[in-house]
Amino acid sequence: MDKILEIKNLKASVTETEEKILNGLNLSIGKGETHAIMGPNGGGKSTLVNVIAGKDSYSVDSGEIEFFSEDLIEMEVDERAKKGIFMAFQYPSEIPGVRPWQFIKASVDSKRKFLGEKELSVREFSKIYDENIKIVGMNQDLMKRSLNEGFSGGEKKRNEVFQMLMLEPQLALLDETDSGLDVDALKSVGDVVNRMRNNERSFLIVTHYQRLLDHIKPDFVHVLIKGKIVESGGYELVKKIEENGYESFV
Amino acid sequence: MENNSLSRESKLEDKEYKWGFTTDVDTEVVPKGLSEEVVKLISKKKKEPNWLFDWRLKAYKHWLKQDEKEGEPEWAMVEYPKIDYQDIHYYAAPNKSDAPKSLDEVDPEMLEAFEKLGIPLEERAQLAGVAVDAVFDSVSVATTYEKQLKELGIIFCSFSEAVQNHPDLIKKYLGSVVPYSDNYFANLNSAVFSDGSFIYIPEGVRCPIELMTYFRINTADTGQFERTLIVADKNSYVSYLEGCTAPIRKSSQLHAAVVELVALDGAEIKYSTLQNWYPGNKDGEGGVYNFVTKRGKCGNKSKISWTQVETGSAITWKYPSVILQGDDSIGEFYSVALTNNHQQADTGTKMIHIGKNTKSTIVAKGISAGKGNNTYRGQVKILPSAENSQNFTQCDSLLIGDQCGAITLPYIEVKNPTAKLEHEASTSKVSDEQLFYLMQRGLDEEEAHHMIITGWSKEVFKELPFEFAVEAGQLLKVSLEGAVG
Amino acid sequence: MEYIKHYEKNFSDLLKTSDIDHAKQNSFDFFSKSGFPIKKKGDERWKYLDLRSLEKTFYSTDYDNDNLTINFDSIGLDKSNIISVNNGVPKYESLEGIEIIPNELYTPIFSFSEDEFLSLNTSLSSKHLLLKVNSKFNGKVLNIVYISDSEKEILECPRIFIEVEQNVELTVNEIFISSDAVNLKLPVIEIILNENSKVFHNLVFQSSFTENNFKFTRVDQKEDSFYKLTSFSNSSLLAANDIKVGLNGKNSECDLKGLYFTTLNSQFNTHVVVEHNVPYTKSNQYFKGILSDNSRAVFSGKIYVEKNAQKAYAEQKDLNLVMSKGAEIDTKPGLEIYADDVECYHGATAGHVDESTLYYMMTRGIDKKSATQMLVNGFATEIINEITDEKLRSFAQKQSDDILPSLSFDL
DSSP states (O other), rough: OOOOEEEEEEEEEEETTEEEEEEEEEEETTTTTTEEEEEOSSSSSSHHHHHHHTOTEEEEEEEEETTEEEOTTTSOOHHHHHHHHHOSSOOOOTTTOOOOOHHHHHHHHHHHTTTTTOOOOOOHHHHHHHHHHHHTOOGGGGGGGTTTTTTTTHHHHHHHHHHHHHHHHHHEEEEEETTTTHHHHHHHHHHHHHOOOOOEEEEEEEESSSSSHHHOOEEEEEEEEEEEEEEEESSSHHHHHHHHHHHGGG | OOOHHHHHHHHHHHOEEEEEEOOOEEEHHHOOOOOOOHHHHHHHHOOOOHHHHHHHHHHHHHHHHHHHTOOOOOOOOOOOOOOOSSBBBBOOOEEEEOOSGGGGGGGGHHHHHHHTTOOOHHHHHHHHTTTTEEEEEEEEEEEEEHHHHHHTTTEEEHHHHHHHHHHHHHHHTTTSSOOTTTSSHHHHHHHHHOOOOOOOOOOOOOOOEEEEEEEOOTTTTBBBEEEEEEETTTOOOOEEEEEOOOOOOOEEEEEOOOEEEOOTOOOOOEEEEEEEOOOOOTTSSSSSEEEEEEEEEETTOOEEEEEEEEEOOEEEEOOOEEEEOOTTTTTEEEEEEETTOOOOEEEEEEEOOSOOOOOEEEEEEEEEOTOOEEEEEEEEEEEEEEEOOEEEEEEEEOOOOSOEEEEEEEEEEEOOOOOOOEEEEEEEEEHHHHHHHHHTTTTTHHHHHHEEEEEEEEHHHHOOHHHHHHHHHHHHHHTTTTTOO | OOHHHHHHHHHHHHHSSOOOHHHHHHHHHHHHHOOSSSOOOOOTTTSOOOOTHHHHHHOEOOOOOOOOOOOHHHHTTTTTTTTEEEEEEEEEEOTTTTOOOOOGOOOOOSOOGOHHHHHHHHHOOOOOOEEOOOOTTOOEEEEEEEEOOSSEEEEOOOOOEEEOOOOOOEEEEEEEEEOOOEEEEEEEEEEEEOOOOEEEEEEEEEEEEEEEEEEEEEEEOOTTEEEEEEEEEEOOEEEEEEEEEOSTTTTEEEEEEEEEEEOOOOOEEEEEEEEEEESSEEEEEEEEEOOTTTOOEEEEEEEEEETTOTEEEEEEEEEEOOOSSSSSEEEEEEEEEOOOOOOEEEEEEEEOHHHHHHHHHHTTTOOHHHHHHEEEEHHHHHHHHTOSSSHHHHHHHHHHHHHHHOOOOOO
């Protein structure tokens, strides 16, 4: 199986405080695979996805991260994005004065330009935009506001998933996208992920709970505790965690 | 995402003033220096009536006194070498002595200059439905749509023409808002003002188009001293746009304009400015010194709204103000001021509440980049007579890089217990979280900055007419080039 | 100016009894050149205050009449750890945990040329009280009580300097007891907070309509130190609360709060400067005013962030209730920021009590005057509650309770 993401012995810390978070993490994600990472708070789940996306408030101290066999560590955030890494944020920023449409158009344009594809005309773009809004079940009126401003927690999450649909990433990182979602929203997030799954696209889903995973049924499940993956397995691992909690892994 | 100082420097080098060129038009220039003779000469060249000459002379004498006593005002947070007022030309006119009556009569070279400025006069005027009174150096050269406006009784012409054709209006309102003795630079302007625009909207008339003027400073070392007067008669409405660009010059150029707005009972004036005078080069050489006095006076139930996007000039010293004299009148000030490289800006507003139930709103956004300081200075004054008046002020500053400064100096003076005032302000840099979010979606650092800053400025931009708002966004982008990276 | 001649004489008389000090001479030269800062061009600090009365009355130092008694019961303060300042002369009896710093080791943490009042204090103060607080005083309260009583128009220039040793925490209470003396007080307190020290400073001005009191507080903070000042001011004829804090060590933090009541013809000036001089510093300024009659209050605040003082967090707020027609508030909350990675906020409001809240209360059967008083009291209590010393807090609360019914509200 072709590898999309290969993480070897990754150690990372918080840049400002030098607090060590990831302590030698290994993870390998193949094309078309859906991985879930579960674990208690403070175990390093969010750090992991942010390090993959390139957030500079975390520093990579040692180890390797390769995306399609290319070193990611020195790569700028936007370059990673243009090459196909998408992160659905746990707490998406509010950007005053910037409309979602304008923002997503700029993102899509930037990615297409990078890939040497023709820019979409406003008409072509709008068509896809409107279709995807329906698929995700976004509130149209909300999309006339400034980006994420005045959105509820659930609406912000839906907006993240909507952007994922628009940007068609190679690797999607979902950082606790299920937190704060009601049952319906949870189902629609699950539906979008399932709809997008194919032989080429991979997912890394970070979560506390099994509820989203019940919709998605990941191929692989990993338990992340104290900055290390302590156990990996299939979907059955979710049940085990559900029954015994994380303590049995410590 | 570390700041790479090397690449930043080189980016700065690349940056050029997009609108820098000089047009060779035969100008008639009065020799350098300021004297009673020069004032007389200017007045004479413009065939002005005696009363106006007397007014200029009074202003000149007052300025002399003030110059001797105190000199230029020193309270602003700007630094610049001393200006030699005897080393400036106080009058320069394009060769043709008679103002052209149509576009055909306009010097082709001049039209070309406007093209370069991005103002294709014919096209733009017609497509956008804008009447343009283009001031080239000191004399108005082209006016379109004049006829159409005439039918509504609207007067939109150069100030000099107005002096000839509408002397009663000029006599009545000139200096009625900004007296000749108002301040050092306004005094100077009153003595030597060259030309500018005059607008009169008759009672009950709503001006159907946005009126627009472009100013340029062209002749070397020519101080430009425009004088603009807008009178909106009872229950009338007008929206006026002013855009400014100036070509590159080696030495700094003084620009001291005066704008007076008179909104009679029930009238509304909306005044928008895009200012991108030459800011000087990256070492802080050259650039325009922009010392401007802008003020409006409101009658009962009238409204004056200032919107400005200030990205140019080496020095900006400007406080568009509103005297809320009439009851129930409204004053507004929306501003985005940007400084990059060595630019300095000290700008803000004054809202003087005199009438009952008067309201004012101030939204000021300052962006500091490069090495300059950007100061917001604003005064809100509630006089004892201003029962139930209200002010809301919000001023926010963004800092880009660690070599610049952002200064916020509000002065709030309240002498009436029924007044309600609120002032809010913040200073920060562009949020790392927002930047990361945008860059994660594939925008590079500069694009991400630009998008965030334009969004942040939207509260002000939305007050501009649509095509100006787009241009304002472009201006910010060009002015910020090389500031991040 | 005649009054300058008067102070010149006072100064030369003083020199006869003490050694000539260069700093004093320079400082006096500075004062005599500028005089009181009355409508001085370019100087915005005293711009809104009418200081002309200072030119008319000639005040003189009176260092002989320094045996006054304090009525402690009226304040409810402990009689222990008291320093009384009588007509401007500090009386100090040794306290455990406090050492006296010799005069020759003293350097002020401010420059006299910063302000004319400071320069006058520098030239005419008699004995400096220079203290160093060590760990034996940890957790204790130091009470500084200012009293005045004189037949003459007196000038008081007390100077107290407190250096707090590392890791020491203490409370400093300063209280000005009301008197009928006609005086000009120019008290200066300097506090140095060494590494990881904490000072809770409470400052109470009791009302007095014959006194002019220009109170200066200068603070120098080292690493990890915390300084909290809460001031309460009841009206005086002419008074100022002038505070300047330098955050000069990483992770230092200050929290400055104040409440000012102004009544009758009084004028009160609050002037606050916080300087963030190094990275990772935090400050808060929160001031409130209640103005009535023909009084005038001025707030002029500044947050200054030095170049490279990154990660500064600063807030500043000044909220005012203007209760009567003749009253005036002038507020000038300023920011001066020269570092980019900072978060600074300021806000100011001026107005009457909230109409809709008033209405709500009246629908519950409370009459307008009582409702207004309740709202004003709530407004004031927020600050009074910040006074960290319990006794001083109840004293201030009582003062506030006494003023409230007497305030004239234009409803």
